[in-house]
Amino acid sequence: MQIPIKVTERLLDSVAFLNSQYGVAFNAMVTMNFGQLGISGKSDKSLALTKMNQSLSRKIDRHAKNRRTEDQHHYLFAHECSRDHGHHVHEVIVAPGVLALGLQPWLTNWARRHFGSGIDPKAIHFDGRSHWQYEKIARNQSRIVGYILKTTEPTAVISRHGHASYLHTLLGRKRSQHSFPMDVDKIAGTSQSISIQSQWDAGYQPEENWEDLLSEDNLIKYVRRRDSEELIEQLRRIQN
Structure with a gap:
């Protein structure tokens, strides 16, 4: 069972939209193992x-309110x-730096409250990293996004230079991997904040080249747009 290329394309568009619209990047990954939580039914998962x-x-909303930020x-x-691991789900998230430091114990306690104190300690795993340079931020995001999309069906795509390349190579993976069959309604998806509908509402224009979907340039676009908006606002105040 593999992620269809059309689904992966939409997911990568969502990543680029996240970067250029909100000015943040995925920097952490949460893995939930259903078997280790004692969950077996599709609806329960x-x-x-x-x-x-x-x-x-x-939790992130409370953090944003306390720090007066726009994190979501x-x-x-x-x-x-x-x-080896059975059915599990990988999820990349935007974890604000300070909040990320305590997310592993918080997630462990959350799982114990909902599924019992006797669950496997490895049932939920958190891995988060913070960087300050755009290049490193984009590289880390590309690493974790490429990892959770590693079961995308093998597909040849055309690079910006007109050369054919396998998508998994552009995602930084040595090869595409297979997944055993799972009973799920939706093999992959995103939060509403970066969904296709949100992209349409914002008038977002998807990147034309596959290589640009995970580029640091999308973060820079946000900074330039924000600086431009601030300059326009300053000019308006001067004129008034």
């Missing part, structure tokens, strides 16, 4: 993922099933 995202959203819960997830 879906509910577990929904509950986790609702709780993360509330942006995420992108992809289901996977392997021989």
Whole structure:
């Protein structure tokens, strides 16, 4: 079972939109293992993922309110099933620097409250990294996004230079991987904040080249637009 190329394309558009519209990047990954949580039914698995995202959203909202920032819960997830780990889901998120430091114990405690104190300690795993340079921010984002999309069906795409290349190579993966069959309604998806509908509402124009979807240039576009808007506002105040 693999992620269809059309789905991966939409997900990558969402990443580029996140960068250029909000000026932030995915910097952390949460892995939820359903078997280790003691969950087996399709509806129960879906509910577990929904509950986790609702709780993360509330936590990030409180953090933003306390620090007077515009942080919100942006995420992108992809289901996977392997021989060693069974059915699990990887989700990349935007974890504000200070908040990220305590997310692993918070997620562990959250899982114990909802699924019992006897769950496997590895049932939910958090890995987050913070960088300050655009190049390193984009590189880390490309690493974790490429990882959760590693089961995308093998596809040849055309680079900006007109050369054919495998998508998994552009995503920084040595090869595409297979996933065992899973009973899921949606193999991958995003938060509403970076959905196709949100892109349409914002008048977003998708990048033309595959290489540009995870480029640091998308973050720079946000900074330039913000600086331009601030300059326009300053000019208006002077004129008034």
